[in-house]
Amino acid sequence: ETGVTQTPRHLVMGMTNKKSLKCEQHLGHNAMYWYKQSAKKPLELMFVYNFKEQTENNSVPSRFSPECPNSSHLFLHLHTLQPEDSALYLCASSLGDHTGSYNEQFFGPGTRLTVL
Amino acid sequence: GESVGLHLPTLSVQEGDNSIINCAYSNSASDYFIWYKQESGKGPQFIIDIRSNMDKRQGQRVTVLLNKTVKHLSLQIAATQPGDSAVYFCAERIPASWGKFQFGAGTQVVVTP
Numbered sequence: 001e002t003g004v005t006q007t008p009r010h011l012v013m014g015m016t017n018k019k020s021l022k023c024e025q026h027l028g029h030n031a032m033y034w035y036k037q038s039a040k041k042p043l044e045l046m047f048v049y050n051f052k053e054q055t056e057n058n059s060v061p062s063r064f065s066p067e068c069p070n071s072s073h074l075f076l077h078l079h080t081l082q083p084e085d086s087a088l089y090l091c092a093s094s095l096g097d098h099t100g101s102y103n104e105q106f107f108g109p110g111t112r113l114t115v116l
Numbered sequence: 117g118e119s120v121g122l123h124l125p126t127l128s129v130q131e132g133d134n135s136i137i138n139c140a141y142s143n144s145a146s147d148y149f150i151w152y153k154q155e156s157g158k159g160p161q162f163i164i165d166i167r168s169n170m171d172k173r174q175g176q177r178v179t180v181l182l183n184k185t186v187k188h189l190s191l192q193i194a195a196t197q198p199g200d201s202a203v204y205f206c207a208e209r210i211p212a213s214w215g216k217f218q219f220g221a222g223t224q225v226v227v228t229p
Contacts, residue, residue: 002161031215040124042205043160043219056216090159097214102148102167105217107159 023091030096
């Protein structure tokens with residue numbers, strides 16, 4: 001276990017549904033990330049939160065909406081998704097931004113999302 | 117090496133042999149690199165990292181080599197075991213960023229008895 005948990009592990013939803021993915025880290029980190037992993041493709045960064053502030057939105061469609069209520073929890077709210085959004089959604093955490101820091105990211109197990 | 121697309125490169129290695137996985141990175145100014153291992157149904161797991169001011173770093177059964185001249189990174193696994201079967205991918209930190217990494221698509225390592 002990496003200290004990063006994600007729920008649910010599997011999710012099937014229709015295009016008109018609204019659902020949320022949850023991530024929780026127990027490592028005392030201050031930065032959290034959402035990634036999308038499609039089959040046989042590199043990880044795609046979606047959002048970065050550093051000390052609860054969103055510092056990166058990597059041109060993600062507005063049907064994905066992140067929320068970071070505190071440094072330990074991160075949510076990804078989903079609405080009106082498309083079938084091509086089906087993928088593994090990974091959450092990661094790391095120590096927060098400090099000048100000159102080298103902070104490896106620790107990943108959760110992911111949520112396997114299928115959009116019908 | 118690694119490539120983006122539908123087919124992951126596959127490295128088949130016999131149990132007990134050494135494995136070498138390669139990665140070509142894109143930006144000569146990248147200053148930090150990480151190797152991850154991802155087993156089926158799991159999230160990526162940190163293996164080892166290296167900063168650009170180093171050429172080599174060793175961990176338990178793993179060694180990472182960095183050749184900045186040709187922008188090449190390699191991961192060597194000594195005495196490969198069945199539990200080493202997984203997808204391995206490298207990540208380079210994007211210059212002038214803090215938490216942004218560019219990831220390779222990965223290499224599938226299959227350990228045969």
